[in-house]
Amino acid sequence: MGQYCLDARVRFGLRHRPGRHAQKSNWCQMKPKQLILLIVLCVLVGALGLYVRNQQQGVFKQSALKMGQKLLGDFDPNSVAQLRITAGSNVLGILKTNDTWVVPQRDNYPANFGSVSDLVQKLWKLKITEPIKVGPSRLGALTLVPPGKDGGGTLVELLGTSGQVIRTLLVGKEHTHSSGESSPFGGGDWPDGRYVMVGNDPKTAALVNDTLSNLEPKPAEWLNKDFFKVEKARSVAVAFPVATNSWKLSRETESGEWKLAEAKPGEQLDTSKASGVANPLNSPNFADLSIGAKPEQLGLDKPTVVTIDTFDNFAYTIRMGQKTNDNFPLSMTVAAQLPKERTPGKDEKPEDKDKLDKEFKEKQKKLEEKLNQEKSYEKWVYLVSTWTVDPLLKERSQLLAEKKEEPKKEEPKQKPAPPATTQAPKKEEPKKEEKPPSSAQAKPPSP
Known part of the structure; x- marks a missing residue:
């Protein structure tokens, strides 16, 4: 065999060169423990990739629900006698007594009949826009977990006269529509629907085209705000x-x-x-x-x-x-x-009496x-x-009107006194010495 190999090298013009011989594979040199560890690592990486793939695809697979069918099925909306709305730790109850909807948390004050009736009718008519299949691990991403938990939604319960549950609906996060354009003023996206789930069954998860934005468990928002009105x-x-x-x-x-x-x-x-x-x-x-x-x-x-x-x-x-x-x-x-x-008017005509x-x-x-x-x-x-x-x-x-102060009468202005002038002191003239009378003048006149 060695001779054959040598002849083959000569035949094909090959020469023996240092380092020309093939090296033995590392696989041949790998120990059994290392090989086992490598195989286990490959299995783990493959399993992790499969898990991530399933998680990414687990939200938006089509379910068995049909598009366009009633979300809550058929029920008699007139049989609803109680509403209960729960979000987080807040619970709102609305009760129908003697054909009047009241809010027990506000001492049975009348509720807004229009708001209550509109909600019941809306839930009765609500149709599925798109069925959604979602795994239990992904319910939180759509806020479709019970209230009180992280990522919890809003629970709406329709109850009968004796408190029996007629329908239960879990309302999750809003679905938004993107315009695809960015605006310097913000916005661009707006809510156009809501993720919902009937009861606690993930198979009933769906998207509806109503935002159901009025489901706040705040008693004040459900009160009848009609009030007294003073006229004339x-x-x-x-x-x-x-x-x-x-x-x-x-x-x-x-x-x-x-x-x-x-x-x-x-x-x-x-x-x-x-x-x-x-x-x-x-x-x-x-x-x-x-x-x-x-x-x-x-x-x-x-x-x-x-x-x-x-x-x-x-x-x-x-x-x-x-x-x-x-x-x-x-x-x-x-x-x-x-x-x-009625007190008849002074000039009332008889033919006007019946009309008046x-x-x-x-x-x-x-x-x-x-x-x-x-x-x-x-x-x-x-x-x-x-x-x-x-x-x-x-x-x-x-x-009161502000009191106007009467303007004060202006006193006549006094003319300013002329400025005092300083006069130079008069020079005293020297007194003239009186001359003694002459002897002729001194004699009195003769009689």
């Missing part, structure tokens, strides 16, 4: 704890000029300053209710009292406490003396409904914004 004020009186700050304005007709009652000498109403009182509380609003606080905690034990009488014979009494966080606590009562019969009687009855019916509705607000203490009541909280001195 005839007189407004404000009694402050400090009596000298109190005042009362009144007018004879609806378009008449406001006048300051019991004006003291020198007091004159500034009509521009009183303009804010011209239509007091004609469209008030409130931010929230105060629940469980004692009157002395709110300053309602020593309140500022506002009394308003109207041309429709309504009488309002409003009590306001101390300002807290830009809101005033407010309670109110209302009464009305509504006439039962009908108009009177219709008006009185509306006023009675208004009275009954506004009396329902007497049970609670409201938190109203500063701008709502600021015009009524002006003190007496702030409504």
